[in-house]
Amino acid sequence: MNLLELKNCTLSFGGLTAVSHLNLNVNEGELVGLIGPNGAGKTTVFNLMTGIYAPSGGDIFFKDSSLSSLRPSQVCRLGVARTFQNIRLFGNMSVLDNVRVAQYIYLNRGLWRTVLRTRSFxxxxxxxxKKAREILNWVGLSxxxxxxxxxxxxxxQRRLEMARALATRPHLLLLDEPAAGMNPFEKEELMKLIERIHRELKVSILLIEHDMKVVMGICHRVMVMDHGEMIAEGTPNEVQKNAKVIEAYLGQQINNC
Amino acid sequence: MQFLQQLINGISWGSIYALIALGYTMVYGVLRLINFAHGDIYMLGAMFGYYVAVFLGVAEHASGVRVLSVVLISMLGCGLIGVGIERFCYRPLRKAPRLAALMTAVGVSLLLENGGQLIFGADPKFFPPLIHTREIFRFHEIVLNNIQLMIFAVSLLLMFLLHWIVMKTRMGKAMRAVSFSHDAAGLVGIPVNRVISFTFFLGSLLAAAAGILVSLSNPKVEPLMGIMPGLKAFVAAVLGGIGNMMGAMIGGLIMGISEVLVSGYISSTYRDAFAFFILIFILLYKPSGLLGKTGPEKL
Amino acid sequence: MKSIRQVLFCVAILCFFFFLNHFLTLYLNPYYLQILIYAGINVILAISLNLVNAQTGQFSMGHAGFMAVGAYASAFFTDRVGPLLHSFFTHVLAFPDFFSSFFIFGFALVIAGCLSAGAGFIVGLPVLRLRGDYLAIATLGFGEIIRVMILNMDVVGGARGFTDIPIYTNVFWLGLCVYGTWMVIGNLIHSTKGRAFLAIREDEVAAECMGIHTTKYKVGAFVIGAFFAGVGGALLAHEVGYLHTNSFTFLRSIEIVVMVVLGGTSLVGSALAAIVLTLLPEVLRFFSEYRMVVYSLVLIFLMLARAKKWKST
Structure with missing residues (x-):
């Protein structure tokens, strides 16, 4: 079943088309990779999905409701959480507070009760x-x-970003280059963590990643973007052999070489 | 008829605003800093002019050389003060958040205003008439006097000079490079600090010139005289598109003219508020100003 | 059980400030009392601006404008509506004078706060789209616009100033308002919901992506800040007895900003800075000509001293 679906999505800034007529879907319970050379528009797709940009054409659906006119906070409430390529933590807040504030959408007590400090508060x-501690414990940051x-x-910090995203209790988690800048050991750990999130928390995951080892190691399905368009899709092995993909990454093959 | 007279007055004020606005715009261009103290440099220009003129006894024996030396000495003095302010107050904060630099600029502005009140005294001084007012043109009730014409002509001359410096000289090229990126400019061997000092120097020269020009037609000189013209010139710079020199000139003229019209046809008490209305309107609906460029915000 | 305890606590607070007021007016000389009241008003202003500038990270330089709204609104209320209410309370309801003025000033404070909050909403909604120095300049501009508008209102005295405002402010009201401001803002920011303010300061985009409606929170902080600025203005109006728009120029806003900047991010810091900056010119009486010069030097050196910290990060 489709969890998230981009239908014919286009996004242009002035004359520049960052994403053009893109169709993409993530199924319930999937762990999908989104790859592509630098500047292919992968992060822009994340920004579209989370409501930071509104598509100039086409539509985005999450569990059959349209996301294209929602604010990021509303998208979050529907159950889409993300991390950022260039880590965006709440730097001057404690680790615990980062995870606490991310549970914002589950707070039901209004400002008055907060100010008056009622028992329910x-x-x-x-x-x-408790929940924050549980999550921190779970990702190993206690x-x-x-x-x-x-x-x-x-x-x-990368781990904490994931913890913070998990604190919003998402159905779909978008990870933007989680392995960037990590050493091989940390990458191993990260892969285990992602798989654990997927398996134990039953969260569907879409991840952007440059590290092929990570992508090939954990993704069920891989989609490849270039110049704002989808150029290939399939299992990791299929994609690796796809001529278009090789071309996008390495340039056109010289004949009879 | 009335309208044309207002227009003449407006253009005269507008060229003053434009001169000050150029300083704001140049500094914003190279440092991304709203140099709050710039209006006070304009005040210092007028103050220095007053003291130099009194010292040289220009009022008694006016001569071309003396008038010119009054102008040049006070411009130079303000230029050096501008450079000093940058060196000691803004340079240490170059890596700090922009708001910290803005607060420092506010502090410098307060220091100049209050220090000015201490040193020069809070009472207004009367700028000696360097040049005697003469009507040079009269058509029914419309009067154009030599000082208005001079303000306009000198402002125009200075603006062209500045334009030439920025567009044609080596230093100007360096200024433009620095305004794109300090790091990149430094990497290709441009002495970034010196270029920034030079920018402050130029901006302060123009502000001082504006201060003296104003004092010719409006001889009351006092330490707080820079606050409002400074703020309005800043609005002019934002209106024209901050960082854009042509925009500063156009913005200055628009501000001058519209302000004179507002006080002429609506109410003079709203004159000062009007500038802020323009400011907020521009910030909300076209933050890049009339001539500024916008790019998509990158995340 | 809990609600009974809360009511008792409120009564205790009221009694405490009531007796404190009694005690201080009896034994403290009027000069010190006045300084105390000014310090308290500045504490309210500094804490309320702290929520906007330091906690939410939306740098506002227009606090004096909201103060002015509160001051004029409350003065108008006590001066024009007050006498009517007074005769109603004393003649129809047969309240003693004490209760009558209690209610009138109580109403005046609430009205001051609400009108300022309204002004905060009107200003905040469009302006908070801006960031950084542009936001600072725009709020400064709005503060000045509010001031000029009041200057042009003849019902509140216009350029002549608003005279003969009844003197209601005392340590009782001051204590109550300082306590109230502290409790509301303090309790707010020390809760998960209130940490949303900090999250916005730290990273607006990330906060929005974690489900926080950032516009609502930014405007909210602005409105709450304006509310208490209005209350502070009302206290000032009923302490001095005379109002002129010249006391609400952007210099006043900058004074409050300096308190917040000097005090760091915490509420305690802002409050301490407010007290210090109220006392300093009084302690340095012989220094009074230099007061503003010292002020500006403090501001510059403060920023330069922090430059080291910023360089290291």
Missing amino acids: YEEEEQVF QDEADEAHNLPYGK
């Missing part, structure tokens, strides 16, 4: 606190909960 805070986020080492 304390109960809710307690729940948020030792760092009191640190400020910007003091964490790079790998842990």
